[in-house]
Amino acid sequence: MECTPVSNCEEDVQHFLRVLDSGSLDAMTAVGSLQNFYGPFFWEKMTKMLCSEIPTSEGLDGKLTLKPALLFLTVHLQRNLFRFLNLSISLVPPKSISLLVKALNRQEGSLDAWLLTLSRELVAETEIQKSPSSPQVMKQLQSVCSELCHFGNEHSKLGWLKQDAKTTKRKWTEDFDESPLKRKEEGPRIKKLCFKRLTTEDETLSTACHKQTPTKVERTLEIPETFKLHMTRLRELFHVEGESLQSWSDTFHVDLKELCESCSSEQLQSILCSLGVEQLSPQSLLQFCCHLHSLSPDLSFSQSSVLANLLFRKKVLSLTFPAPRPLLAALSMFCMKYARSACNMLIEPLLQADTGALQTDFLCRMITECLQPEQLSLCFGPILKVPLCEGSLSVLYTLLEKQGVISCSEFELLLTSLCQSADNCCKSVQFSKLLMTIMRKNQSLILPSHLGPLTNAINCNQTFLKKSLQGAFNRLQESRT
Missing domain, CATH: 1.25.40.480 (Serine Threonine Protein Phosphatase 5, Tetratricopeptide repeat)
Known part of the structure; x- marks a missing residue:
C-alpha cells in the first residue's frame, strides 16, 4: 500500500507541488511564483516533508519498509522539483539540497538519467558557490588583482593590458567655508564647466590616440x-x-x-x-x-x-x-x-x-x-x-x-522588439506564428505589463491568424483570473 506524500501537508506546500506538476513550464512558473511570495519561503518545511519516511509494503511477502516521501512523487514531478532547485540555486539553503539529494539516492534500482544529471549539477553548483575564503586563495586573488591593476609596466605578464595614452588626475576642491545656499547656486555652473573640461580632455586624448595608431598598427601587423x-x-x-x-x-x-x-x-x-x-x-x-x-x-x-x-x-x-x-x-x-x-x-x-x-x-x-x-x-x-x-x-x-524555455531578460527583449515592430509586420504570417508560439509556450513569463502591448500587436494584425491570436490571448487572460 503506497501513501501519497501530499495527503497531510500544509496548504502552501500542496499548492507549490501542484504548480510544479501543472504543465510543461511548471518549473519556470514556480520560479516566477517566488517573486510574488510574501515572507520567507518554506524551504525547511518542504524539505522535512519530502524527506520524511513513509512505510510501504514491497515484494510478494508484503514486507514493510521505510522510504522518503520524495520517492512517492511521479518521475515527472521529481524532475521538475530538481529543475526548479537548479533554477533558484541561489535561494535554496545548502542543507535542504543535501537532504533532498540523499533522499533521491535511496531510490532502489536504476535512477532516472535526467534526475541523476540534475542532482549532480545541483551538488556541483552548491560546491561552486562556497566562498574561497582560505588565506592561500585570498592571497592568490590579491596577486591577480594587483597584476590587473598594474597599468604602468609595459612589460607586464598581461600583454593585452597596456595604457595607450596618458591620463591625468583631476582633483576636486571645495571651499567648506561657503554657505550651502551659495554652493547650491553655483552647482549647475560647476557641472557645465566640468563637462566642458572633460569634453576637451577627451578630444585631446582621442587626437593623441589617432596620432599613435598608424605606428602601432604597423608594429602589430609585422609577421614574425x-x-x-x-x-x-x-x-x-x-x-x-x-x-x-x-x-x-x-x-x-x-x-x-x-x-x-x-x-x-x-x-x-x-x-x-x-x-x-x-x-x-x-x-x-x-x-x-x-x-x-x-x-x-x-x-x-x-x-x-x-x-x-x-x-x-x-x-x-x-x-x-x-x-x-x-x-x-x-x-x-x-x-x-x-x-x-x-x-x-x-x-x-x-x-x-x-x-x-x-x-x-x-x-x-x-x-x-x-x-x-x-x-x-x-x-x-x-x-x-x-x-x-x-x-x-x-x-x-x-x-x-x-x-x-528562455530567461526573463531574453523574453523581455524579444517581446519588446516584437510589439514595437507590430505595425510593420502586420501582414506577416511568420510574425503571427511567432506571437502564437510566445503565448502558447511562454505564458509564465508574460506579466500584466505585457498585456497592453500584446493587445495592440494583435489588433493591428491583418493575417488569417488574427482570430487564432485573439483566442490564445483570451485564454491567457482567463488563466490569470
Missing part, C-alpha cells in the same frame, strides 16, 4: 620571421584536397598552435588572409576546424572572431545553393568552443536586407544542428540588432522552437 619561413608549406597544405587531407600532420598542428599563441588577432588575420584561408573547400575547412578544436589553451575572443569572419562569413554570403553538409559540420566543430564569436560575426551580417533565403536557411540550420542548448541564448542579441524582417522572424521562430 619564423612564420615567413613556413608560409609556402602552409599555403600548400591549406589547398590540399580529397584523401590527401591526411597530410595535415602533427607538424601542422604544432605550427598552428604556435601561430595562434604568438600572434595577435591582427597578425593572425594578416597571415591567414595571405594563406588564402577564405578559399578553403568545405572538406578542408572541416579538417582545419578539427585542428582548431584540439588546440589548448583556447583562442582569445578576438582571435576566434577573426577566424569566424574569415572561415565562414564570406562563404555563406556567397552561397548559391543550400550549404553543404561539410560546411555545417565545420561550423558545428567551431561552435563547440567558440559559439559566441560565431554568433556575433555571422548572425547580424547574414540577416541584412540584401541577403536571401539561402542565408536565412543557413542560420536556421546553424541553430538546429550546430549549437548546443546552453549556447542558444547567444543568438537573441545579434538577431534583435537587425530590424525585424521575414528572415529574422524565421530565425527567431526556429530559435524559440529549439530552445523551449
Whole structure:
C-alpha cells in the first residue's frame, strides 16, 4: 500500500507541488511564483516533508519498509522539483539540497538519467558557490588583482593590458567655508564647466590616440620571421584536397598552435588572409576546424572572431545553393568552443536586407544542428540588432522552437522588439506564428505589463491568424483570473 506524500501537508506546500506538476513550464512558473511570495519561503518545511519516511509494503511477502516521501512523487514531478532547485540555486539553503539529494539516492534500482544529471549539477553548483575564503586563495586573488591593476609596466605578464595614452588626475576642491545656499547656486555652473573640461580632455586624448595608431598598427601587423619561413608549406597544405587531407600532420598542428599563441588577432588575420584561408573547400575547412578544436589553451575572443569572419562569413554570403553538409559540420566543430564569436560575426551580417533565403536557411540550420542548448541564448542579441524582417522572424521562430524555455531578460527583449515592430509586420504570417508560439509556450513569463502591448500587436494584425491570436490571448487572460 503506497501513501501519497501530499495527503497531510500544509496548504502552501500542496499548492507549490501542484504548480510544479501543472504543465510543461511548471518549473519556470514556480520560479516566477517566488517573486510574488510574501515572507520567507518554506524551504525547511518542504524539505522535512519530502524527506520524511513513509512505510510501504514491497515484494510478494508484503514486507514493510521505510522510504522518503520524495520517492512517492511521479518521475515527472521529481524532475521538475530538481529543475526548479537548479533554477533558484541561489535561494535554496545548502542543507535542504543535501537532504533532498540523499533522499533521491535511496531510490532502489536504476535512477532516472535526467534526475541523476540534475542532482549532480545541483551538488556541483552548491560546491561552486562556497566562498574561497582560505588565506592561500585570498592571497592568490590579491596577486591577480594587483597584476590587473598594474597599468604602468609595459612589460607586464598581461600583454593585452597596456595604457595607450596618458591620463591625468583631476582633483576636486571645495571651499567648506561657503554657505550651502551659495554652493547650491553655483552647482549647475560647476557641472557645465566640468563637462566642458572633460569634453576637451577627451578630444585631446582621442587626437593623441589617432596620432599613435598608424605606428602601432604597423608594429602589430609585422609577421614574425619564423612564420615567413613556413608560409609556402602552409599555403600548400591549406589547398590540399580529397584523401590527401591526411597530410595535415602533427607538424601542422604544432605550427598552428604556435601561430595562434604568438600572434595577435591582427597578425593572425594578416597571415591567414595571405594563406588564402577564405578559399578553403568545405572538406578542408572541416579538417582545419578539427585542428582548431584540439588546440589548448583556447583562442582569445578576438582571435576566434577573426577566424569566424574569415572561415565562414564570406562563404555563406556567397552561397548559391543550400550549404553543404561539410560546411555545417565545420561550423558545428567551431561552435563547440567558440559559439559566441560565431554568433556575433555571422548572425547580424547574414540577416541584412540584401541577403536571401539561402542565408536565412543557413542560420536556421546553424541553430538546429550546430549549437548546443546552453549556447542558444547567444543568438537573441545579434538577431534583435537587425530590424525585424521575414528572415529574422524565421530565425527567431526556429530559435524559440529549439530552445523551449528562455530567461526573463531574453523574453523581455524579444517581446519588446516584437510589439514595437507590430505595425510593420502586420501582414506577416511568420510574425503571427511567432506571437502564437510566445503565448502558447511562454505564458509564465508574460506579466500584466505585457498585456497592453500584446493587445495592440494583435489588433493591428491583418493575417488569417488574427482570430487564432485573439483566442490564445483570451485564454491567457482567463488563466490569470
